[in-house]
Amino acid sequence: MGQKGTETRLRLLDATQELVESGGYFNAGLNQVIAASGAPRGSLYFHFPDGKDQLVGESIRRAGQAIGAAFDDLGGSAPEFVEGVLRLLGDRLEESGWRKGCPVATVALEMAAASDPLQQACSEVYTSWEDALRARLAGRPDADDLAVTVLALIEGALLLAKAHRSREPLDRVTGALATLLR
């Protein structure tokens, strides 16, 4: 794959990710993806011959890796780390006009029951985040439960924050996390 082709492919993935994150699978119409990326329709099906599901699947896997990498960059003890994550996600959500929450959650809720490949993609991204959190909590006897709990708390708080268009849920949850990770 040449340089130009790779760039087009990435622009398509970026545009999809942006649209998916702000409103889910059905908000990312292929016409919008094409318009936002500047790529023509033909290129889309050249780079993603299996169509929309492949495009969205790869896009959320990519987003999952990006966020996983951001996790690794964030240091500190476990409580500090989680607070940092919450602050980061809150900033991102508010600065985007309450559009950008979790890039996976909406697709997971929309498509988990309807599409096996997309359900699997979402499940795998979540598993990778759980693994990353578990590594951060290593040593604790209840690290397995705690990793899932922290992720659920973050996802739930992000959902509520988006629904209310307010940071308040994220802030309120931060205190409880201190208790939980104490």
Add this chain to the structure above:
Amino acid sequence: MGQKGTETRLRLLDATQELVESGGYFNAGLNQVIAASGAPRGSLYFHFPDGKDQLVGESIRRAGQAIGAAFDDLGGSAPEFVEGVLRLLGDRLEESGWRKGCPVATVALEMAAASDPLQQACSEVYTSWEDALRARLAGRPDADDLAVTVLALIEGALLLAKAHRSREPLDRVTGALATLLR
């Protein structure tokens, strides 16, 4: 409004709620709503003159009230109550073939940024649940934070359970809740 009319209206709301809960706003195509409810197309716009947004908005408000009422029926101390809720939601999710999670969450994530009326409807339903939880936690000094935290935890665990098609997230979170409400 006569008896027949009221029944048709309710059948439309029920069908919408069912479809919305399993896959969100865009999974509830009006053609599917009509087919599932048995109501004719004309009746839909007679009973819901503002179209789909009104139909979906009323349907999630209705679902919100129904779940709020179910909360009230569940007794026990705060920890017992929350565990009961998690078990109930887990049963519902699994028995529906991993389709029925939170009837509000998907629409909230899909439409919060795009539709003010629907964002408001979702926000109000969540607020009513937060109020109900806060009442259950009355007396605790941190009842406000705790109510939001418990709701976020439930919503997050439901999301992960649907994404993984597994009760495991709900089970793991149950333990953490015991710690939190101790």
Add this chain to the structure above:
DNA sequence: CCGAAAAAGTAGACCGATCTATATAATGTG
């Protein structure tokens, strides 16, 4: 190095299906 053949990628018209919504006629019901 050269230049032609092949591969990679771009471009956009076009298709049938489906979407929400409207318009209008028919029917039931007090």
Add this chain to the structure above:
DNA sequence: CACATTATATAGATCGGTCTACTTTTTCGG
């Protein structure tokens, strides 16, 4: 009759996907 409701037909936009023609880049024998 008058009003509430049902019933259909259809409008008009948009959906994901396919198709063929075109341009650029890469490959490779001489």
